[in-house]
Amino acid sequence: MNSPLLALWFLLFAPFLYAWRRIKQVRRQQRQNRTKLLDELGVTLADAHRKRVVGFFHPYCNAGGGGERVLWTAIEHMQRTERDVVCAVYSGDTDATKASIIEKVKARFDISLAPDSLAFVFLNSRHLVEDSTWPRFTLLGQSLGSMYMAWEAMGKLIPDLFIDTMGYAFTFHVVRWIGRVPIGAYVHYPTISTDMLARVRARQRWHTNADTISASRVLSLGKVLYYRIFMYHYSRSLRLASFVMVNSSWTKNHVDAILRHSDPLLDALHTLPPWSLLNWISPANADSPRDARIVYPPCDTREVAQFPLQGRERVILSLAQFRPEKDHAAQLHAFSILLDAHPEFKSSGASPIRLVLVGSSRNAEDAARVDSLRALATALDIADQVEFVLNAPFATVLHWLSRASVGLSTMVDEHFGINVVEFMAAGVIPVTHASGGPLNDIVVPFNGEPTGYHATTPESFAEALYSAFTLAPEQELAMRERARTWAVQRFSEEEFEKGWDASGWRTWLEAGS
Structure with a gap:
């Protein structure tokens, strides 16, 4: 093989070989990571085999907003009804401690969490999903940043069931590839929607469509193309989930449309190299939901x-x-x-x-x-x-x-x-x-x-x-x-708990164990 071809082969495949070796290493470390987590919670060796770990991906778990109420109400409900479930929260709040977060949840929402079945996996890469990190191509940058966060998360703990409660659907590819566990989602707001695309096409000024874009026909056409490609891959990401919950009929209408979204041109392109590699890395989910379930958020x-x-x-x-x-x-x-x-x-x-x-x-x-x-x-x-x-x-x-x-x-x-x-x-x-x-x-x-x-x-x-x-x-x-x-x-909170249980998360937890 001549030198140019060898260099090309190296550029194309060396990153995948490195990643594969790293993934195998991460998987080998998981038994040790899991044992350490359970030991920190005081779980005895005799009880450890019965424990199932549900991982919640919520980088801003300490923010104190409505999305956090959903997270903590779900965890409190699971702690109360499932003795053998341990909830692990992937958080970017590295400036907080487990005790301070639990205290804030009590003060802000009047929700009491049991520390003996709650763990935190603190991530150091949350800056990669901050708006300020990506002043341009924010959606793309934050999505790639979330994938890196998921890589860090899986390196520290692979759960039996992964549930994203903040809207980072692109993490599903990483979890699917490394963790090989079932995935669930509670969607508060789709990352991209048909409304956003329509506003760009209409050149309407918005907080997601700056004046410089809306005032230019050329830049608007470019952003429409960008959104079209992003919508396609967002749809592929969301379909990797085994169950999807949404918080309202508005969100359901948009998420259902996204789950069914197709683009014949981009579908054709993805059958050709190098795009076809994506189908191998993250194949379609045969159990992909075609409809989301409305589970109204809990309100105290x-x-x-x-x-x-x-x-x-x-x-x-x-x-x-x-x-x-x-x-x-x-x-x-x-x-x-x-x-x-x-x-x-x-x-x-x-x-x-x-x-x-x-x-x-x-x-x-x-x-x-x-x-x-x-x-x-x-x-x-x-x-x-x-x-x-x-x-x-x-x-x-x-x-x-x-x-x-x-x-x-x-x-x-x-x-x-x-x-x-x-x-x-x-x-x-x-x-x-x-x-x-x-x-x-x-x-x-x-x-x-x-x-x-x-x-x-x-x-x-x-x-x-x-x-x-x-x-x-x-x-x-x-x-x-x-x-x-x-x-x-x-x-009410009771209505939320009924809807949460109806999602079928218990079935998928057993499937991932």
Whole structure:
């Protein structure tokens, strides 16, 4: 073989040979890794053979948002009902300890976790899925970064069942190749959707479609191609799961479409080398689900449902992480429009109203976003009636839910909206964006009567807020009662646990053992 051909062969196949040798080494180490984990939990050698390990991939498990409530409720349920199951959480929160995470879960969600059947596998590569790491081609970069995180995770522990609860479907290829265990998914929000593709095609400005892209026909065409390729591979990744749960009908419609997605041109290309190698590395899953199961997120409605419905303060409450898609800026603009149109609601007026924004700030990017929101409130001359409450413990969240009159949520295509359910159960009248879960699943008529308001623009949000604050006392009380009754009946922790068990995770756990 001449030198150029030998060099080409080396470039093409040496990485695969190295990876294969590394995978064999990782698999050989697993018995030792598993024994060490069980020993740290105090499991005796006599009991170790009965234990089954369920791995939860949730790099931001300490964030304190709605997705984390799903994670911890599922784990608490499994701890309570399955004595021989050990839950291992793959976390990137290397600045935290097991004890501090358990303590925060109790403070934020009032969920008590048993430390003797809960382990943490801390990963050092979480920066690879941070937005700031990938200022360009963010979806691709984060997906590749998640695959590296999965590689690190499998090197430290291969579970009997792997469940992704954050939306990193590209990890499934790595888990399938290295771990050879069943995979499950709880999808809060698809990584890419037909809506995102449609916005790029329409050259619509969005937080996922910058001005420089939407203003250029050439760049928009390039991004459409990029999204088309990404959608194809995202679909292939998601189909590697043996079961898929989703949090709302909006998410189900999108995920079902993704599970059935096909692209004849890309299908043909993947039969040719070098793309055909992908089919060998990560073959299709014969048990791939064709439909996702709706399992509404758990909402702790028991305590908040005891709050009195009358005597509420003139407070608009926002309850959401300070992420860009939550669109807190729209809330400030709507509040400013409301005050300009109705001076009686200003601090100097007869019936002043306050806007309180409660939410977690996860990192430096979120902190900078809060600073920009404070600056916007000052520029709009509403700062004296706006309050920011950051990283509040559960008791503080309950405090505001018991006092507020109206709850505000402005995210477009909110996949579900646990905060909206909490508003309703607490007797807080919801004003939400007319899309996603709040439109289709949550703020819906109960017994033919409304349970809240929908809006789409800052102007219409201002109008809805005005309507909520000017209801006649008997109408206001009736709406609060309807909203609470519906939320408590439909979105309880008990309903979530039933749906979680109906996913069939126990069957797949036994299959992977």
